[in-house]
Amino acid sequence: MACLYVIEQGAEVTKQGNRIIVRKFGTELQSVPAFKVEQLILMGNIQITSQAIKFLLTEGIDTVFLTINGKYRGRLVSSFSKNIDLRRKQFKKLEEAAFVLDLAKKFVWGKLANYRVLLRRYQKEVQKEAVEKAIHSLRRLIEKVADAPDLDSLRGIEGSGSAIYFSALGQLFKNPEFRFEKRTRRPPRDPVNVLLSFGYTLLGNTIQSYIDLSGLDPYLGALHSPDYGRPSLALDLMEEFRPILVDTAVLRVVNTKAITMKDFYVPEDAPSLPEEGEIEDLTPEDYPILLTYEGTKKWITMYEKRLQELTFYPITEQRLSYRQICEQQVRLLIRHLKEEDIYQPFVLRM
Structure with a gap:
């Protein structure tokens, strides 16, 4: 899985160990090992914990925010390339x-x-x-x-x-x-x-x-x-x-x-x-x-x-x-x- 999309409105992205977890109202929707994810795309009303943000930045996983209709809002960027x-x-x-x-x-x-x-x-x-x-x-x-x-x-x-x-x-x-x-x-x-x-x-x-x-x-x-x-x-x-x-x-x-x-x-x-x-x-x-x-x-x-x-x-x-x-x-x-x-x-x- 190179790209993980989260489009379930009201869902929350967290981390547990080395896994990315998506939950809604306490129910686990997805659990994916971080090494399988190159990019995370969050569409619409998706919450993300501070722990998950730190984890994504540390792992270098490109995280993109879109509206529910696919309009680009922005992305998480870790330290810029040193090259x-x-x-x-x-x-x-x-x-x-x-x-x-x-x-x-x-x-x-x-x-x-x-x-x-x-x-x-x-x-x-x-x-x-x-x-x-x-x-x-x-x-x-x-x-x-x-x-x-x-x-x-x-x-x-x-x-x-x-x-x-x-x-x-x-x-x-x-x-x-x-x-x-x-x-x-x-x-x-x-x-x-x-x-x-x-x-x-x-x-x-x-x-x-x-x-x-x-x-x-x-x-x-x-x-x-x-x-x-x-x-x-x-x-x-x-x-x-x-x-x-x-x-x-x-x-x-x-x-x-x-x-x-x-x-x-x-x-x-x-x-x-x-x-x-x-x-x-x-x-x-x-x-x-x-x-x-x-x-x-x-x-x-x-x-x-x-x-x-x-x-x-x-x-x-x-x-x-x-x-x-x-x-x-x-x-x-x-x-x-x-x-x-x-x-x-x-x-x-x-």
Whole structure:
């Protein structure tokens, strides 16, 4: 168990010996040895004892706090990595304009290439003209990436590619209850967008946990400009994994009906809302539709299942889990910053 999620509202996280314990009203819900947990994610109204906090910090277990709807709140961070030489190298290289542009191109190329592979895989079955057009349009954009003269031009290519991809993504859903016309955020305004946004939050946490462990600074990246509180490097590294891990999982849960419309609700129709302090500032207009408790459990289970799937990783010529590949890509980036290797985005094979 690499990641332990606690989503039972009102639960309490404690420690007993070298085990992480989750209880509610005195009843033990989970008991997990600490050595099996890389990351602990607490969603919504979850209590945690001071003893558990000290234990998690001592063991170096990344602990993330999300709202019940998957919005990131923060994380427990132990003493920052002592690898100052690595961070100095990161800061130095990411001040070099040519190096930054070249690295950003790799992130965009990987994202667009994986967009195209996903569409091509599903096009074999759906045979839709709109999907075929998107595949060809993405190919033309991918060819432009190498010639982008600056970051603004590159971001324009990435934005155009994302718009083309999401315009075709709706053609891949088989369940007529789920309609997807465009990507909407802050807030996501339909079930597919809810799943995508939640999934990207989980993916960001996965990537940032490996960045934190590596000693890199998650707030300085290449493609995403630095901004107060924004983990730009984590956003950079997750780009190539969005279609691989999140979008693929969304298509699976919808097309297999593992998640249905019964797993969503609109706030005014909900039997009960999370306790005060979690979403007190939200209105039905802010979040028109939300995942139910059961829907949240299903989606987390599918995301974690996808992370554990094995595939061929060309850098090491091994079959690794997608979670392991996320970690390997962070390590590859470190070698790239040290000029010991060249960063290559991980791209799915057809």
